[in-house]
Amino acid sequence: MKTLYTEASSNVRKTWALMTGVFVLIIALGWIFSQVYDSPGILVFAVALSIVLNVTSYWYSDKIVLATTGAKQIQKSDNPELWRIVENLSIASGLPMPKLFIVPTGAPNAFATGRDKEHASVAVTAGLLQIMDKDELEGVLAHELSHVGNKDMLVSTVVVVLVGTISLLADFFLRMSFWGGGRRNDREGNGNLMFFLGIVGAILAPIAATLIQLAISRKRESLADASGALLTRYPEGLASALEKIEQNPSPTAGASSATAHLYFTNPFKADAGNEKKTPFFVKLFMTHPPIEERIKKLRAMSL
């Protein structure tokens, strides 16, 4: 029997499997490069740079995102109904009450951000409040609070750091090869083979890493769907909210590809299309699982 619990734990397992995949990629790449250049310093430098850059953006994630989307913070008196839904869901999930924001745009969407549960912010668009009824709103907000509870901001930051490290490594390698760093080993056939492997790795690894990053993003979305449904005990609320969003044609203004993974559904609508079944190759490059797939999973959940 497929229950919400097995759904949640299998998602957690898959996320860790994917992250292990990224680690293996880094180690493999680092090993090949150090074989070619004999200098582990590259690896250390790339990791340090990547960590500093990304931890900074993680620490200020809420401020950056909220500023770029133009979200306005609200108090209880501004929208008591919305406030209460969030308050009750926070109690049910054991989280502190997050800061609440409304994004003044007509497209229905929502996102959660902040470095940890004490600094969490949840934002919904004015369009979402307009078209959703209470159950649907509850489903969407439970999904967002699950992102907070599942520490998805941390997970995605770790992933971005890892993927960034890979890209930096690959970049270094390619530049150094152009400036003739690999000459030392030219006499030996073995050196040439390693050099060739290095080039191939430097080109393929960043692509592979990005694909893994997107796969993790999709996993976290499924996980938030599952734990959100566990919170409300009513998967149909989120399912019908997703259906409404799919039928709504307007893309979310103020979203950029940098913030796309934060949203509740893909803000660009690139995935909607006319086809019922999303092709595998298209799916590889999506930040969210296809909506019809999410709805199907939610409706199949047995409580």
Place this chain on the structure above:
Amino acid sequence: MTPSTIIAIVVALVVLWLIFAFNGLVRKKNRVQEAWSDIEVQLKRRYDLIPNLVETVKGYATHERTVLEDVTNARVAAMGAVDPKAKLQANDQLSNTLKSLFAVAENYPNLKANENFAKLQDELTDTEDKIQAARRFYNANVRDFNTSIQVFPTNLIAGTFHFTKQELFDVDNPAEREPVKVQF
């Protein structure tokens, strides 16, 4: 490596595991207790709101003495209950009396127009929702704790140090009931 080193390592690992597993159980048990106090906070809020409500209704619905008395008595009973199970049962009873009070209030247009009454009704409905939410969180923690003390090998520690199964408090409404069957 000599056999004695190997034995020392194995013993050290077992002791480490014991410490971590034991601390984990303590942490989970405390989480259950904390979740219970969250429920009590909400219950307390409801106890505080009810006298105001009774006073307000008294002014309008003078004929509904029994309904009001039921609410007052249920409140006293709930506040007096000691063990968790009795407390929640008494509170379910209190919820039912409140429900009938609000149903009766439908017959008094002046009462319904009273701003204070509307506010209290709103607050009480909200508190009711919050009690349900707190109970859900409590149940989630109990489920987590109970699973930990039942699975192997943590159950060995749980048995030795007398960690006992905590009680789940099912939500009254069947639609909101926790799926306790899914424990493994």
